[in-house]
Amino acid sequence: xxxxxxxxxxxxxxxxxxxxxxxxxxxxxxxxxxxxxxxxxxxxxxxxxxxxxxxxxxxxxxxxxxxxxxxxxxxxxxxxxxxxxxxxxxxxxxxxxxxxxxxxxxxxxxxxxxxxxxxxxxxxxxxxxxxxxxxxxxxxxxxxxxxxxxxxxxxxxxxxxxxxxxxxxxxxxxxxxxxxxxxxxxxxxxxxxxxxxxxxxxxxxxxxxxxxxxxxxxxxxxxxxxxxxxxxxxxxxxxxxxxxxxxxxxxxxxxxxxxxxxxxxxxxxxxxxxxxxxxxxxxxxxxxxxxxxxxxxxxxxxxxxxxxxxxxxxxxxxxxxxxxxxxxxxxxxxxxxxxxxxxxxxxxxxxxxxxxxxxxxxxxxxxxxxxxxxxxxxxxxxxxxxxxxxxxxxxxxxxxxxxxxxxxxxxxxxxxxxxxxxxxxxxxxxxxxxxxxxxxxxxxxxx
Numbered sequence: 001x002x003x004x005x006x007x008x009x010x011x012x013x014x015x016x017x018x019x020x021x022x023x024x025x026x027x028x029x030x031x032x033x034x035x036x037x038x039x040x041x042x043x044x045x046x047x048x049x050x051x052x053x054x055x056x057x058x059x060x061x062x063x064x065x066x067x068x069x070x071x072x073x074x075x076x077x078x079x080x081x082x083x084x085x086x087x088x089x090x091x092x093x094x095x096x097x098x099x100x101x102x103x104x105x106x107x108x109x110x111x112x113x114x115x116x117x118x119x120x121x122x123x124x125x126x127x128x129x130x131x132x133x134x135x136x137x138x139x140x141x142x143x144x145x146x147x148x149x150x151x152x153x154x155x156x157x158x159x160x161x162x163x164x165x166x167x168x169x170x171x172x173x174x175x176x177x178x179x180x181x182x183x184x185x186x187x188x189x190x191x192x193x194x195x196x197x198x199x200x201x202x203x204x205x206x207x208x209x210x211x212x213x214x215x216x217x218x219x220x221x222x223x224x225x226x227x228x229x230x231x232x233x234x235x236x237x238x239x240x241x242x243x244x245x246x247x248x249x250x251x252x253x254x255x256x257x258x259x260x261x262x263x264x265x266x267x268x269x270x271x272x273x274x275x276x277x278x279x280x281x282x283x284x285x286x287x288x289x290x291x292x293x294x295x296x297x298x299x300x301x302x303x304x305x306x307x308x309x310x311x312x313x314x315x316x317x318x319x320x321x322x323x324x325x326x327x328x329x330x331x332x333x334x335x336x337x338x339x340x341x342x343x344x345x346x347x348x349x350x351x352x353x354x355x356x357x358x359x360x361x362x363x364x365x366x367x368x369x370x371x372x373x374x375x376x377x378x379x380x381x382x383x384x385x386x387x388x389x390x391x392x393x394x395x396x397x398x399x400x401x402x403x404x405x406x407x408x409x410x411x412x413x414x415x416x417x418x419x420x421x422x423x424x425x426x427x428x429x430x431x432x433x434x435x436x437x438x439x440x441x442x443x444x445x446x447x
Contacts, residue, residue: 006335006336007329007334007335007336008021008336009201010138010139010143010201010202011138011199011201015130015131018130018138018139019125019126019130019139021139022125022139022142022143022146023122023125025142025143025146025417026118026121026122026125026142026145026146028417029146029149029150029153029415029417030114030118030149032150032153032346032415033060033063033149033152033153033156036056036153036156036157036160036169037056037057037060037107037111037156039160039168039169040056040160040163040168042106042107044056044163044165044168045057045060045107046100046104046106046107047100048097048099048100049159049162049163049164050159050162050433051096051097052096052097052162052431052433053096053155053158053159053162053433054096054099054155054159055099055100055104056156056159057104057105057106057107057110058089058099058102058104059152059155059156059159060110060111060114060156061085061089061104061105061110061113061114062089062091062152063114063148063149063152064110064113064114064117064118065082065085065086065089065117066089066145066148067117067118067121067145067148067149068080068081068082068117068120068121069086070141070144070145071121071124071125071141071142071145072117072120072121072124074135074141075124075128075135075136075141075142076120076121076123076124076127076128078120078124081113081116081117081120082113085105088102088103088104092394092398125142134390134391135391137201138201138202139201139202140201140202141391143201143202143417144202144204144391146202146417147202147204147417147418150414150415150417150418151418153346153413153415154346154411154413154414154415154418154435157169157346157413157435158413158433158434158435160277161263161276161277161433162433163277163278165278166278167277167278167279168277168278169277169278169349170349171346171347171348171349172347172348173348173350174343174347174348174350174351174352174353174356174412175352176339176340176343176352176356176357177340177356177357177358177359178352178353178355178356178358179355179356179358179361179367180355182222182223182355182365182367183222183365184221184222185219185220185221185222185442186219186220186221186222186317186364186365186366187217187218187219187364187444188215188217188218188219188220188313188316188317188320188364189217189322190214190215190216190217190444191214191215192212192213192214192215193212193213193215193315193316193319193320193327194210194211194212194213194319194326194327195210195211195212195213195312195315195316195327195384195422196208196209196210196211196384196422197209197210197422198210200329200420200422202417203420203422203423204395204396204423204424205387205388205389205390205391205395205396206381206383206384206387206395206396206424207384207422207423207424208384208386208387208388209384209385209386209387210327211384211385211386213312213316215310215312215313215316216443216444217443217444217445218309218313218441218442218443218444219441219442219443219444220309220313220317220366220439220440220441221439221440221441222355222365222366222367223288223354223355223367223368223439224288224289224351224354224368224372224373224375224437224438224439225288225289225297225300225437225438225439225440226285226286226287226288226289226354227272227283227284227285227286227287227288227289228285228286229289229300229304230261230289230292230300231272231283231285233299233300233303233304234260236303238299238300238303239253239258239259239260239299241303243302244299244300244302244303245295245298245299245302246295246298246299248295248429249294249295249296249298249299249429252293252295252429252430253295253296253299256430258293258295258296260272261274261289261290261291261292261296261432262291262292262432262433263275263276263291264283271283276349276350277349281350284353286353286354286355287350287351287352287353287354288351288354288368288372288373288437289373289437289438290350290351290373290411290435290436290437291432291433291434291435291436292376292432292436292437292438293429293430293431293432293436294376294405294429294430294431295429295430296432297376297436297437297438298376298378300438300440301438301440304440305442306440306441306442307378307440307441307442308376308377308378308438308440308441309377309378309439309440309441310377310378310379311377311378311379311406311408311424312379313377313441314369314375314377314408314409315327315408315421315422317362317364317366317369318330318331318362318366318369318370318408318409318421319331319362319421319422320362320363320364321363322363322364323363327421328421329420329421329422330360330370330420330421331360331361331362331363331366331369331370331421332359332360332361332362336416337360337370337371337416337419340357340359340360341357341359341360341370341371342357342360342368342370342371342372342410343356343357343368343371343372343412344370344371344410344412344414344415344416344419345414345415345416346412346413346415347412348412349412350412351372351373351411351412351437352368352371352372352412354367354368355367355368356368356372357371369408369409370409370410370419370421371409371410371411371412371414371419372409372411372412372437373409373411373412373435373436373437373438374407374408374409374410374411374414374425374434374435374436374437375407375408375409375436375437375438375439376405376407376436376437376438377405377406377407377408378405379405379406380401380402380403380404380405380406381396381399381400381401381404381405381406381424381426382400383396383397383400399426403428404426404427404428404429405426405427405428405429406424406425406426407425407426407427407434407436408423408424408425410423410425411434411435411436412435413435414435
């Protein structure tokens with residue numbers, strides 16, 4: 001019998017234990033979704049707080065619609081609950097900026113639909129034959145739906161950050177153990193490691209299959225780049241010096257009038273402050289910087305005489321164990337995350353100080369690779385050798401190519417169900433509303 005946060009491998013559970021595990025994960029995700037929606041009034045739910053984001057009520061109903069399609073209809077083979085709204089809640093048919101103009105379900109209708117779908121899903125869970133086909137193997141479809149809901153919960157959290165009214169969410173300031181006296185960077189030797197996975201039961205298609213990757217020796221920042229470090233780039237005129245920016249980055253810096261991380265501003269004394277979930281806070285020098293786009297991260301790295309790590313370098317730092325020569329699920333091992341390992345799951349509404357969570361460090365001593373901030377890498381989204389879209393092209397295949405940059409590691413708003421050493425996130429390099437930061441690297445041959 002496993003305890004909470006131990007490694008629960010769905011492939012090893014009996015059908016009854018697997019059903020219990022799935023039910024618990026579905027409920028945990030729904031509690032978070034409901035809390036995010038219930039924190040604001042109906043006007044806030046239907047308002048669009050930024051053209052980059054949907055109204056919260058759209059996300060809420062979309063979560064249930066995807067749950068209905070995959071679990072009620074596809075797994076359960078039951079009649080549709082509301083097939084008439086499929087097109088309205090299809091993310092590919094409706095751009096975020098256009099969604100407020102749709103005849104969306106009202107908050108009351110949405111809550112009714114969400115509850116109706118969940119009742120039917122639990123009936124399916126109790127009666128469906130698990131491990132009958134690839135979709136139900138180890139409960140995969142249920143795990144995919146859990147991850148989808150948690151991913152949208154993080155999107156809803158980002159929408160909360162964009163609200164201009166007072167605070168609606170509350171959480172304690174992170175205060176974990178913190179290592180001090182850490183080196184600025186860690187050396188990772190050249191050699192191969194296993195990237196991706198062929199065994200993680202609920203891993204998504206872009207994480208598969210496991211394959212060997214050779215990585216040259218490199219150095220990697222011990223912790224993510226902090227606000228204080230990034231402020232030094234600002235003070236040095238980094239946003240006004242074309243030398244540090246790529247061609248695309250410099251064009252975007254002018255087009256978007258970038259001058260500091262999103263939500264930062266100076267007070268009358270010239271001190272940096274930032275808006276955070278309806279409150280105003282001093283910028284904490286030792287916290288990882290957040291709400292920077294890829295181009296800002298790239299420019300900082302160039303200014304510092306460094307570069308952004310590749311996706312393979314990041315995963316090797318996060319998973320490779322030099323003693324066993326194997327790739328772990330997480331930097332600390334194979335066990336699921338706990339609050340001593342990482343800042344995940346919206347337990348806090350900000351990153352923890354650099355050097356926090358020493359229990360979550362990798363074998364070579366790289367800290368905070370999981371949680372706190374998503375980390376930009378220099379890699380575009382590409383398919384692994386042997387990639388097979390599953391169970392639908394629209395999760396990954398349609399995004400492959402040079403338009404997107406890969407982010408790794410999760411943020412304080414990422415749930416443990418949607419975060420592991422192989423998990424891949426991606427976004428346009430101009431995006432700043434996401435909880436993204438970065439760390440830098442350098443080739444081992446440089447002095």
